[in-house]
Structures are given as C-alpha cells and as structure tokens.
Amino acid sequence: xxxxxxxxxxxACGYCAEICPLDVLYLNKQIRKLIVRYPEECxxxxxxxxxxxxxxISIRYPLSHMMLHFPKExxx
Amino acid sequence: xxTYNCEFLCVGGGVGGLMAAIAAGKxxxxxxxxxxxxxxxxxxxxxxxxxxxCYIPECHGTDTERVYREIGSSFDAGPWVDMELTKVWIxxxxxxxxxxxxxxxxxxxxxxxxxxxxxMPGQQLYNLKFDGALQKSCLTREAxxxxxxxxxxxxxxxxxxxxxxxxxxxxxxxxxxEIPETVMIQCEAVLLATGMVSRMYPSITPAYMxxxxxxxxxxxxxxxxxxxxxxxxxxxxxxNGHAGPKYFARGGKGTWIGVSTDIRGNTFTPxxxxxxxxxxxxxxxxxxxxxxxxxxxxxxxxxxNCTETSPEDLDYMLHTAMVSEGIDSITDYCEHYGIxxxxxxxxxxxxxxMMGQRGIEIDTHARTxxxxxxxxxxxxxxxxxxxxxxxxxxxxxxxxxxxxxxxTKDISRIDPADIQKYEDLYQDLLSxxxxxxxxxxxxxxxxxxxxxxxxxxxxxxxLNAGIEYMRQLKANCYKELGCSNSHELMRSLEVLNMIDxxxxxxxxxxxxKETRGPHVRCDYDFTDITLNGKFQTIYKERNGxxxxxxxxxx
Ligand SMILES: Cc1cc2nc3c(=O)[nH]c(=O)nc-3n(C[C@H](O)[C@H](O)[C@H](O)COP(=O)(O)OP(=O)(O)OC[C@H]3O[C@@H](n4cnc5c(N)ncnc54)[C@H](O)[C@@H]3O)c2cc1C
Ligand code: SF4
Ligand code: SF4
Numbered sequence: 258x259x260x261x262x263x264x265x266x267x268x269a270c271g272y273c274a275e276i277c278p279l280d281v282l283y284l285n286k287q288i289r290k291l292i293v294r295y296p297e298e299c300x301x302x303x304x305x306x307x308x309x310x311x312x313x314i315s316i317r318y319p320l321s322h323m324m325l326h327f328p329k330e331x332x333x
Numbered sequence: 334x335x336t337y338n339c340e341f342l343c344v345g346g347g348v349g350g351l352m353a354a355i356a357a358g359k360x361x362x363x364x365x366x367x368x369x370x371x372x373x374x375x376x377x378x379x380x381x382x383x384x385x386x387c388y389i390p391e392c393h394g395t396d397t398e399r400v401y402r403e404i405g406s407s408f409d410a411g412p413w414v415d416m417e418l419t420k421v422w423i424x425x426x427x428x429x430x431x432x433x434x435x436x437x438x439x440x441x442x443x444x445x446x447x448x449x450x451x452x453m454p455g456q457q458l459y460n461l462k463f464d465g466a467l468q469k470s471c472l473t474r475e476a477x478x479x480x481x482x483x484x485x486x487x488x489x490x491x492x493x494x495x496x497x498x499x500x501x502x503x504x505x506x507x508x509x510x511e512i513p514e515t516v517m518i519q520c521e522a523v524l525l526a527t528g529m530v531s532r533m534y535p536s537i538t539p540a541y542m543x544x545x546x547x548x549x550x551x552x553x554x555x556x557x558x559x560x561x562x563x564x565x566x567x568x569x570x571x572x573n574g575h576a577g578p579k580y581f582a583r584g585g586k587g588t589w590i591g592v593s594t595d596i597r598g599n600t601f602t603p604x605x606x607x608x609x610x611x612x613x614x615x616x617x618x619x620x621x622x623x624x625x626x627x628x629x630x631x632x633x634x635x636x637x638n639c640t641e642t643s644p645e646d647l648d649y650m651l652h653t654a655m656v657s658e659g660i661d662s663i664t665d666y667c668e669h670y671g672i673x674x675x676x677x678x679x680x681x682x683x684x685x686x687m688m689g690q691r692g693i694e695i696d697t698h699a700r701t702x703x704x705x706x707x708x709x710x711x712x713x714x715x716x717x718x719x720x721x722x723x724x725x726x727x728x729x730x731x732x733x734x735x736x737x738x739x740x741t742k743d744i745s746r747i748d749p750a751d752i753q754k755y756e757d758l759y760q761d762l763l764s765x766x767x768x769x770x771x772x773x774x775x776x777x778x779x780x781x782x783x784x785x786x787x788x789x790x791x792x793x794x795x796l797n798a799g800i801e802y803m804r805q806l807k808a809n810c811y812k813e814l815g816c817s818n819s820h821e822l823m824r825s826l827e828v829l830n831m832i833d834x835x836x837x838x839x840x841x842x843x844x845x846k847e848t849r850g851p852h853v854r855c856d857y858d859f860t861d862i863t864l865n866g867k868f869q870t871i872y873k874e875r876n877g878x879x880x881x882x883x884x885x886x887x
Contacts, residue, residue, distance in 0.1 A: 327680065
C-alpha cells in the first residue's frame with residue numbers, strides 16, 4: 258500500500274517517520290528499519306517523498322482512490 | 334507523567350498555532366506549541382497552499398469600504414461569518430504577507446503581486462497566488478526564533494481548570510514512543526487551533542477513512558475540548574464540506590484551471606464558459622454540493638473540464654501550481670494512470686461534511702467566551718478559517734494572550750486528583766489490548782452522523798434517535814475500546830472527542846426549527862423570517878446544563 262520504501266537506498270534515519278502528518282511510518286530502532294506501519298492511514302500527501310534526504314520513498318496510489326475521468330470525445 | 338509549564342499554550346501547530354506562537358513570542362511570552370504530528374509538515378497546510386486571500390492597498394486601492402463589500406459578499410466570507418471579524422482579517426492580511434515574505438515564504442513567485450483564481454465576477458481579484466510549499470518549515474523556524482518550545486507528537490486531549498474552575502492548562506499524551514506517556518502542561522492561556530473535522534462523516538470512499546480533502550489528523554479536538562470546558566460554539570447546525578476529484582479526495586479545487594461541465598461539455602453555472610487562469614471557475618466554491626445535487630436529480634456526472642485550457646496553462650497548473658498547493662499527488666496520479674487533461678475530464682464529487690468555519694465563537698481578538706481561552710483557524714465558527722483567517726486570528730490571539738498572561742498570575746495549580754481521571758481512562762484503554770479497535774467505533778460514529786445528522790434531510794425524530802445512539806456509542810466505547818500502543822491511543826481519543834462533538838451538532842440542528850441554507854428539515858420546510866441574520870450559539874455549563882441561543886450576525 259501507499260508509501261513504498263526502497264530498502265537499498267533507505268538509511269533508516271527516521272526523518273520521514275518524524276514528519277509524517279498521519280503517523281503512518283515507524284522506525285524500528287532495534288533492527289534499524291523503516292516500516293510502513295499504518296498504510297491505510299496514509300493521506301498521500303507526499304511529505305515523506307519530498308523530505309527523504311536520499312529519495313528512497315515513492316507513493317503507490319491505490320485502486321480505491323481511483324480518479325474518475327471520462328474522455329471529452331465520449332465513449333470510444 | 335511529564336509536566337511542562339509555560340504562559341501560553343498553542344494546541345495544534347498548524348498555520349493558526351504557529352502564527353499565535355510567533356506573535357506571543359515577539360511580545361515576550363513563554364510559549365509552548367503542542368502538536369499531534371510535526372509542525373514542519375502537519376495539518377491542512379502541510380505541503381503547501383497557493384491562494385492567500387488578502388487586501389493589498391497598492392493593488393486594490395484605498396477604498397476599504399469597497400473591499401469589505403466585495404469580500405464580504407464573496408464565498409470567502411459567506412453568510413455564516415461575522416463581518417466585524419472579516420474586517421479584521423482584511424485589514425491585517427497584508428501585514429501577514431509581508432511577515433511571511435520576511436520568513437522566506439515565496440509570496441511573489443513571479444516577482445510581482447499576482448492575483449489568480451477564486452475570482453468573483455465583477456469584482457477585483459483578492460486571492461494572492463503564492464508558493465506555500467515550504468510554508469510550514471518557515472513558520473516553524475520563525476516560531477523557534479521567537480522562543481517557542483515545540484512539542485511534537487503530543488495529542489492534547491482536554492483542558493484543565495484550577496481549583497476555582499479557571500483555565501489552567503491541558504492534558505494529553507506523548508505518542509512519540511511505542512508506550513504512551515501522559516503529558517500535563519500548566520499555563521495561563523491556551524489557543525485552540527486543531528483545524529477541520531475531517532473524519533466525523535464517512536469519506537467519499539467509506540472503506541478508506543483517511544481519503545479526505547483536508548488533513549485527516551484534524552479531528553475536531555479543539556471544538557470538543559472547548560465545548561466540554563464551557564466555551565460557546567456557533568453555527569454548528571450549518572453543516573458544510575468541500576468538493577474535488579472523485580474518488581481521490583484532495584483539497585485545492587481553486588488550483589484547477591478549467592470549467593465545471595456535464596458529460597457533454599456544457600457548463601451549468603453563469604460564471605465561466607471557457608477556462609480562465611485569471612479567475613478560475615468558482616462553481617465548486619459557491620456550490621460545492623452541486624456534484625451531489627446534480628447526481629440526485631439525474632443530471633450527473635459533473636466534471637472539472639480542462640480540455641480547453643491552453644497547453645501552457647495546463648503545464649503550469651500541473652507542475653507549478655499544484656506543487657505550491659501541495660496537491661502534486663494529482664499530477665503524479667495523472668502521469669501514472671495516463672490521464673491526459675487535454676482530452677480527459679475529471680469527475681468531481683461533493684465531499685462529506687467537515688465543519689470548517691463551524692465551531693468555536695471568537696471575538697475580534699480571537700478570544701472565546703472563556704477567559705484565557707483563544708481559538709483560530711478552521712476550528713472557529715464565525716470567521717473564515719482558511720489560510721488568511723487562520724494566520725491573522727492566530728497572530729491576533731498570540732498578541733492578546735501575551736498581554737493577558739502578564740496580568741493573570743494568580744492561577745492556582747492543577748489538583749493532581751483532577752489528572753487521575755485521565756490517567757485512569759488511558760490506562761483502561763491500554764489495559765484492554767484485545768478490546769474493540771478504534772476503527773469499529775469510528776465506523777459507527779460516521780454511520781450515525783451520516784444518517785441521523787444528515788447533510789440531505791433532517792427531522793426531529795431522526796435527530797432524537799441520533800442523540801440516543803450517540804450516547805449508546807459513547808457508553809460502549811468507555812466499556813469496550815482498547816488499544817495496544819500510542820498510535821491506537823491517539824486514534825481512540827480522537828474518536829471519543831468526535832463523539833462529544835456530535836452533541837452540539839445534534840442539539841443545534843434539532844433546535845433550528847426551519848429550513849435554511851444547508852440545514853434542511855423535512856418537518857419544518859419553511860424559512861423562519863424571525864431568524865434572518867441570526868446565528869445559533871451553544872454552550873454547556875460544567876454541571877451539564879446546555880444553553881442555546883440565537884444572536885444577530887455582527
Ligand atoms: C490541499 C489543501 C489546499 C489548501 N489550499 C488553500 C489555499 O490555497 N488557500 C487557503 O486559504 N486555504 C487553503 N487550504 C486550507 C488551509 O490549509 C487551512 O484552512 C489552514 O491550514 C487552517 O489552519 P489551522 O491552523 O486552522 O489548521 P491546520 O493548519 O490544519 O493545523 C491544525 C494542526 O493541529 C494539529 N492537531 C490536531 N489535533 C490536535 C490535538 N488534539 N493536539 C495537538 N495537535 C493537534 C494538526 O496535526 C495540525 O498540525 C487548503 C487545504 C488543503 C488541504
Ligand atoms: S527519510 Fe528516507 S532514508 Fe530516512 S528513514 Fe525515511 S525513507 Fe529511510
Ligand atoms: S504520503 Fe504523507 S501521509 Fe502518507 S506516509 Fe508519506 S508523509 Fe505520511
């Protein structure tokens with residue numbers, strides 16, 4: 258679900274977990290791993306994506322949040 | 334339990350809370366901001382905003398009466414605000430803009446004052462187009478520079494009184510670690526600025542509660558605390574919400590450059606027939622329920638149609654304006670799913686009720702009816718709570734509170750016994766780790782609100798039933814709710830606060846025995862002329878006696 262962490266890039270600095278407005282992300286300090294703990298509470302705001310110092314986060318937009326669109330020319 | 338002392342506590346470090354802290358800090362007050370998340374990226378302004386409603390004399394002229402008249406009759410003021418408060422934000426808006434520019438917020442991305450969007454036909458444009466992408470980090474830096482202490486990851490749950498019943502502090506929970514810790518903050522004055530009520534009604538995708546246009550962390554805690562503490566609320570019967578893309582809920586409808594049309598491309602309001610970057614299309618501003626209303630009448634679906642927007646304007650909208658506004662997730666979404674706005678129209682929907690500008694009554698100094706208690710922004714009930722309103726009244730509150738605390742040194746300590754009931758509640762919830770999950774309670778809350786305090790049609794019988802069901806839900810929650818960590822405790826307290834907040838909504842809705850604006854009663858389908866120009870207020874004494882009244886709009 259929503260934020261996807263590139264584990265190869267992630268330095269487990271915890272910054273994204275600190276600033277996430279919804280407390281979705283969690284840094285497990287014991288195993289030094291960033292965990293997407295409450296994915297269904299993500300607002301898809303992209304704060305984590307923008308603030309990660311090593312660009313390790315991307316967002317997957319879920320099918321539930323489908324943005325309905327219709328071609329101006331009508332049904333093909 | 335952790336204890337802190339300060340003179341002025343800002344509850345919520347959004348736009349209003351940070352501005353209050355800055356203003357009070359400048360006047361030498363000892364300030365703490367308690368924020369549920371992290372002030373650098375929290376609240377509805379977390380990732381930016383792009384319109385700052387304002388009056389800049391060098392652009393709009395010196396005829397202030399004209400400015401008051403124009404803004405006062407626009408949707409940005411609207412029928413449910415006091416003109417005396419609207420005048421305050423109009424008068425002080427430029428001061429805030431200059432202050433923000435000094436803090437490093439990009440108020441003139443093109444080098445000049447530029448007004449775009451939310452344009453009322455026949456009026457001057459008052460929405461300054463700025464780049465707010467970094468506004469929260471700039472405001473946070475300034476608040477620290479003015480001496481404020483920022484406590485992030487603390488949810489404030491309730492206000493506390495001293496032995497004489499006077500405001501003396503607040504209680505909450507530190508959720509930064511796995512195991513929560515109770516936090517008590519003693520102070521002389523408090524600002525409540527916790528934003529919208531995003532999760533009281535089902536979202537546009539009911540199975541996904543956090544799919545909301547404004548920040549889902551804003552859950553009406555301020556209004557609930559104010560009501561329990563005896564502060565007066567206003568306009569709680571005038572349910573309102575936003576509109577935007579369906580089913581991807583995003584605020585910021587004013588950032589779109591397009592026109593509202595039906596599926597054949599026909600417009601249905603008199604405002605714009607062609608997309609205009611200068612004015613935008615105010616259909617969604619003035620008639621946010623049009624998408625739902627038209628669906629119900631068989632006239633849907635209704636679209637944001639950008640197919641006639643110029644390629645330059647589309648590029649600007651998607652890659653500049655939406656970034657400033659913090660909604661570039663829409664840009665990403667379009668790119669990922671191959672949506673081409675030059676040929677695809679995006680269906681808009683009416684979002685659920687959020688109670689923006691419905692809440693705590695304030696005066697021109699942002700004072701509530703309780704001495705020492707202030708409120709600003711989306712949680713206030715009689716003034717525009719969006720960016721400019723939040724910033725100006727946050728600032729006003731901070732200035733006034735700094736004076737208030739200097740003259741209020743005789744608040745006695747909070748009795749530790751008063752704290753115990755909160756500690757007991759938190760312990761109860763945590764001890765039931767296999768108890769009911771907060772989402773179960775949130776689901777019932779949203780269903781009851783949606784059906785019994787409905788945006789469509791209300792009646793005394795339905796409202797009475799809703800009041801009773803909400804009491805049952807509250808009792809059940811206190812018996813059954815359980816949580817296993819800090820995060821779940823925060824979510825549980827949010828639900829308990831929203832349940833308390835339902836009471837003034839139900840009571841005021843029941844007491845308004847007429848149909849007016851968004852308040853539709855099938856048992857009173859006329860508009861009572863004796864209530865013209867009046868707002869309904871409500872407050873509750875600590876002994877539980879509720880007072881409701883109508884007063885003239887000021
Ligand atoms: C995408 C989007 C675009 C927008 N664009 C514009 C625009 O261009 N122009 C405009 O005028 N308005 C705009 N708005 C609205 C504007 O952002 C809000 O009106 C403004 O942020 C309100 O400020 P506030 O201080 O009342 O609340 P917020 O800025 O939302 O802050 C509330 C804060 O309180 C915190 N909080 C909540 N509960 C608690 C608690 N119990 N304890 C501690 N902290 C708590 C929250 O985490 C949050 O930080 C937009 C909103 C959105 C979502
Ligand atoms: S901010 Fe980036 S590097 Fe740091 S923990 Fe998050 S994903 Fe990893
Ligand atoms: S997109 Fe926003 S809400 Fe989702 S995890 Fe990132 S910061 Fe948190």
